[in-house]
Amino acid sequence: MTRLAVPKTYKLYIGGKFPRSESGRTYEVSTKDGAFLANASLASRKDARDAVVAARAAFPGWSAATGYNRGQVLYRIAELLEGRRDQFVDELVATESLTKSAATSQVDTAIDAWIWYAGWADKYVQVAGNANAVSGPYFNMSTPEPTGVVAIVAPQSGNALLGLASVIAPAILTGNTVVVVASQAAPLAAISLAEVLATSDVPGGVVNILTGSPAEIAPWLAGHADVNAIDLAGAELLHWVDLQVIAADTLKRVLAPVNGAPAPSLERVVAFTETKTVWHTKSLI
């Protein structure tokens, strides 16, 4: 007897929950050779708005956690990713037409990048911060602090999982909360990552993942007054200069598109931090 296939409908990830798109829209995700794979939610501007509200609500708690604590949470995610590697490998094989070994290699690289970033959580302040020499009896210290809510257009061309890991981890490790527009063609890895996040220790709302059209959603995020920064990593095929112009209206930090998945770097960590400098008197004897 043949068994009917049970295709999965992939939903959005907003505020720690998995809602359908507010618009009720979905789109078909297919393999490289066009065979039906799954339905994914086609997020609307209102889903983006809800995601920003969730990210803003999560920001005070997440940014107030100690770097050590955030690091532990990120390590835990890497552990869970490791446990689900077969699922990620299968999804990458299906959506990106990779060989099994190429897919495995991508999953391994993604987990390794995640671990690499997790290690920075309680170290980047020491490296990016500074005790400044000033001409007076003062201590003068500069420390990086998280920017706030960061909107991210995830890499769109291949490397779905590695691309996601390479843009999400550096943004959240400093205490930012993020709204990610996943790869439109290959959103399955993003929602599977969301399922990992939902069962990890990351508070709901720290990472919000939207599937759908970056061309449709990105302008709303770039113009949103409650978004503090936008990472255009995967926006190379959009009118991304326009997005920069829109983002400038509300003085957002902007990272320009990169080719493929950005390599792990401390620059990506520091890109979404603000430097706070404090003066403090030296004690008088």
Add this chain to the structure above:
Amino acid sequence: MNATTQGLPAQTFQAKALAPAERALSMIGGDLTEKSLRLHLEGLAGVDAVGLEQRAAALGTRSIKTTSKAWALDTIIELIDLTTLEGADTPGKVRSLVAKAVNPDPSDATTPRVAAVCVYGDMVPHAVQALGGAWSRGTDNGINVAAVATAFPSGRSSLAIKIADTSEAVAAGADEIDMVIDRGAFLSGNFGLVFDQIVAVKEACRRADGTYAHLKVILETGELNTYDNVRRASWLAILAGGDFIKTSTGKVAPAATLPVTLLMLEVVRDWHRLTGERIGVKPAGGIRTSKDAIKYLVTVAETVGEEWLTPHLFRFGASSLLNDVLLQRQKLTTGRYSGPDYVTMD
């Protein structure tokens, strides 16, 4: 029957004559006693709770978009009693509340002003002073000052203190008095006491020149337990002379809900049909988003008619609602989502 209420013999309890309030006299008849009031209130038809909640839920599903939404947002602002009722209130906080009431969105001069500011009685002089020329002084132009009185929010004090509380606020310039009913007396069946207190407070609202400050009667529906009680309390407050009936103090959960407000609007509609007189309704507490507030506007328009959507007849008691309305308004004006950084903190 020799049943007793609160330990008093039923006979003496029910024969007591009540203060002669004009509306109650004409509605119930010349022989206005505890008994006749009780018979009237208990003779009201029971509330179909399931039907009420379904109706309220159905009214909440309307989709209000574009120009209708813009109209609704401005109307909501015009209907807001901008409120601060905290133990930590200071004259400075009242001044900043007033500044926001006068000019809700400094980035957009077309934003309407709110209907009133609502403060504790001792803050009325500060509110009046801060309003300056924007104060209505009881006229239709400008912003009213509303004061909560009568041992708000519990209402647990003697009548003398409640009256003193009220007349002090009126003397200081309050245009509106938000009084609380004695829920303990109401729930123990002592309708006459509640009635007499409302009549007495109404009298305390009289100004030196013989005019009256508007009286809003807070039923605190969250403590009345049943819809039947809400209907009775609404009738009681109207019969005793209330100009407005208000759901809640905002200090008790649940505060305003759509079904309760719908029920009170139905009482107001019935009263209008019977007497031609228009009574106001004020849901207060728990209305924080424009989306919720729009549901209330729809409910008002569908129950008593659009002519009720004026500050004389409908108000929102709210503090955080205004910020959400301003964010929505900015979204409509600029076409982009706004954020909490672009409105004042409360």
